[in-house]
Amino acid sequence: MSSTWAPGAAGTGFDLDHLPYGVFSLPGEDPRVGVRIGDHVLDLAPVAEIGDPDSELAAAWRTPPLNAFMAMGPEQWATARWWITEVLGDSVHAERTRPHLHPLADVRLHLPFEVADYVDFYASEAHATNVGRIFRPDGAALLPNWKHLPVGYHGRAGTVVVSGTDVVRPSGQVVSTSSTTDQSSTTDKSSTTDKSSTTDKSSTTDKSSATDKVPEHGPSRRLDIEAELGFVVGTPSALGEPVPTAAFADHVFGVVGLNDWSARDIQAWEYVPLGPFLGKSFATSVSAWVTPLAALANAWVDLPAQEPEVLGYLATAQPAALDIEVEVELDGEVVARPPYRTMYWSPAQMLAHLTVNGASLRTGDLYASGTISGPERDQRGSFLELSWGGKEPFEAGGRERTFLEDGDTVTLRYSAPGTGGGRITLGEVTGRILPARTL
Structure with a gap:
């Protein structure tokens, strides 16, 4: 398996083969959707908008909790996973992505999805x-x-x-x-x-x-x-x-x-x-x-x-x-x-x-x-x-x-x-x- 350039994540239980989703917030800011990599969380929407300002995925990730993204279905889930793996796996993306990578110690975690039933x-x-x-x-x-x-x-x-x-x-x-x-x-x-x-x-x-x-x-x-x-x-x-x-x-x-x-x-x-x-x-x-x-x-x-x-x-x-x-x-x-x-x-x-x-x-x-x-x-x-x-x-x-x-x-x-x-x-x-x- 290829590994990630994200600091400290390679070989951990939160390497590229995992990439779980959650909802986090920084002090004084609104919650947003992120993905965990090692002991960091990547703020997904602004990174997605770098390549595509009108990205449907970015729009879903800007509206936490995860429900809007989850409702998009398996094809979009697969697309998102492929894209995140590319961004965090190829160091060519590191410079522009790193500003949106936040230590877990600096964020507050929220209930990741609105529970329907x-x-x-x-x-x-x-x-x-x-x-x-x-x-x-x-x-x-x-x-x-x-x-x-x-x-x-x-x-x-x-x-x-x-x-x-x-x-x-x-x-x-x-x-x-x-x-x-x-x-x-x-x-x-x-x-x-x-x-x-x-x-x-x-x-x-x-x-x-x-x-x-x-x-x-x-x-x-x-x-x-x-x-x-x-x-x-x-x-x-x-x-x-x-x-x-x-x-x-x-x-x-x-x-x-x-x-x-x-x-x-x-x-x-x-x-x-x-x-x-x-x-x-x-x-x-x-x-x-x-x-x-x-x-x-x-x-x-x-x-x-x-x-x-x-x-x-x-x-x-x-x-x-x-x-x-x-x-x-x-x-x-x-x-x-x-x-x-x-x-x-x-x-x-x-x-x-x-x-x-x-x-x-x-x-x-x-x-x-x-x-x-x-x-x-x-x-x-x-x-x-x-x-x-x-x-x-x-x-x-x-x-x-x-x-x-x-x-x-x-x-x-x-x-x-x-x-x-x-x-x-x-x-x-x-x-x-x-x-x-x-x-």
Whole structure:
């Protein structure tokens, strides 16, 4: 692979084989669209206008967020990538381009696209099995529909936030019992002891009837993460027209890292019979950089075997899975490494199922994979699984942990095979937990 003249970028996870898009601003200036190269961001519009003052791409890049550019479709995406590679790869362009190259340390990063709709799936068999065993220890781990369709729910687009945004601990209705109250998850992380291994069993093993349970309002005690991958739609579809699996790349612009923060105690009380609501809708964090699908050309691998055979609209050609590695870091210590390649349902199958009823796609639609978990304990992408519902604490920072405490910082990191033989580094997702706000 040819490399770049941009300072310090050659051989990094942000070389020419990556080129993720984002939205940035300089102090006192309006946001604009840029592309990351190493530890710099290139302001795209003024460079495009050097050669073509009437450039359609430049016009789209001058109107952040990324939606206008994403709506232009795959042909323009390919043209833009070819042009950026030429500009940053051939030193003949260096002199006139360098003034528009800004150190990341000097810019502010923004949410890269306006989220139209948000759908979260449940595509990992390991995660779904673990959750089933935790919440239904005496029943089947997987529900009867799970291997026939990608299970999902419609989330809240308005609370999708960019990496680095603080997350306020949510409050809501939770059920507790006098003997099994877990309060440690709301303590400040400077505390030297963690008593959260005493779980709130009302969410896992309490078999009393719903009428025996009395909710109370208060901060979530079982605040969790979900390490996921998000897919960003660029090209819309018509209402009533399903999108086949083969058309995945015609509609999906790229991917983002994603943390679907989850209040497990709020979720456990509310989710029957209609599914997640307040336990999920308070915040979803995404990376500031959108990795284009073209950068993942060498990351495609075969999907794990699907049994029973899926229905025809979900059939997909191999390779259909992505070989993306994830790291989950809690307060500076890596506690899990979930592998995306083990996911049962593919990105194309999720998109096909999302639209099979005729639901239309809009530019800026975001759909997520659900928690990425592998078969081993250190591959679990949520603290619910890592601590097995709070009963088996894991170690981080030299002490036992279960759910999130106020002051905790979680960072998700992603990498994938690049087109030049090395690895690209996808945008990271980080968030810090702030105390709940009282009414």
